Amino acid sequence: MADELKCACRTRLASGFELDAELCLPLDRAPITVLFGASGAGKTTLLRMLAGLDTPQKGAIAFRGQVWFDSARRIALAPQARRAGYVSQDYALFPHLTVAANVAYGALPGTAQDYLTTFEVSALADRYPRALSGGQRQRVALARALAAEPALLLLDEPLSALDAAARARTRRQLRSLLLASGVPCLLVTHDRMEALTLGDWIAVMSNGRVLQCGPVQDVFQHPADAGVAESIGVENVLPATVVGRDGGLLTVQTGAAQLQSVDGGETGAVVACIRAEDIAIARDGGRASSMRNRVAGRVVSVALEGPLARVELDCGFPLVAVITAQSAHELTLQTGETVCAIVKTTAVHLAGGAG
């Protein structure tokens, strides 16, 4: 029995949207998979098909060797038989039931209390959903889904209903809660920080197709093609380690270089994400500027793209910068020469490192 989720589904919706998605997730190696893509890519549709709420026109779905759906053999398991805990974007808490009754809804008798405690909602047990904040609702929805002891957890944009501050806080918490539950999880998001922080694996979707599927950092560093690179929308994803913390700033080591970033509470191994537009290039080492991060690198290539120039540097790790074509011309950049890449502290985004 292969410990994996296999899915190959094809369907055409009434709107004309076509979904043709293939997916194979190794559940033992990657407990949390992120289904990533822009809105309209078909992520929610695919998630609903896995849950058994929508039926593909053609294809097959198998979970840990158990056939959930097979159009050729006319098998289509009901949602109840699949035991895939589906948490929709709006959490869908039952408005006429208290928090305690919501969590106990699909659970075996007497088991709900543990989940109320784990998800820190015991104090809210007698409240009704309308009296909860967004973050509380999310925890109740997760507790309810896990209390039903699902075989697989399907989360549709679990953080999108939260405000920005709560989202950053919850992101780290969510990963440890999901890992502790021991239930494999497929999570939809269109936010790359969420993808990097929450996921072990990532499946990048665009226009109803799965473009690439693999470990998150691999996919971000080596997008299979331009489509994936465009979908994930960040050019520089660098593995790094937190080495220092001082006055609200973090120092991370990546290759031979050290970068500074705003302290978001990360520790240990992280990934540093820098958009190509946020990197400037200087000749004299950029000493006379407010920029804190200066990294020396060799110019590998300069490619003109209309008014912009895409400069690839080798700083011990690859770094891509986009500057104006005019600047590139004035700097007279030559391949092979050494320049200095400068990045503002606030442009270095750290992901992962939540333990």
Place this chain on the structure above:
Amino acid sequence: MDWQAIWLSVRLSVSTTVILLALGIPLAAWLAFSRRRWKFLVEAVVALPLVLPPTVLGFYILLAIGPRSPLGALYGKLTGGMLPFSFQGLLLASVLYSLPFTVQPVAAAFASVDRGLVETSWCLGVSRAATFRRIVMPLARRGIATGAILSFAHTMGEFGVVLMVGGNIAGVTRTVSISIYDQVQALDYAAANKTSLFLVGLSFLVLALTYGYQRRGWTVWPMS
């Protein structure tokens, strides 16, 4: 005041409401959730009593339950009695006549239950029947209450169908509205006025209780 007629009307209305809830809830659920294309035909049939004159409805019910019809013959064989001009016949007619008053509000309430809640329940491993009982029914309780009250009130006040199917037999088929009609015919305006006032008061009380129950708190807007 004709207490006998009032008591008969109350008995008829309560029985009609109970039967209509038992029949109307499954029918409303089917109308709300079925994806059959010919569903609109059933909807039209259910709504017919709203637009038909009570005499037309009463006439056909009378024909359908008469001793020469298959239904009437079967009933005669089983019970030895006759449906026309009996309480049972009246009950059958009332159920048909008030059907849309139960089915339409209940079906509307079922249809307005968020589909996402139902799907979430399925994904939590709860069967379709149990989901209906634990999610759909409680969330549609206001619609069900409205349907029951409307059916009760509608049966209390029915006249044409009763006269066609039940006639005017004291203690058996003389309902309160027929009693008032009799009193007016006999030029006993004082008695008619007393009975009518009683009906107005009762109707107001029932409706006031309904709206009081349906209101959550005492907000003015939004009324949800």
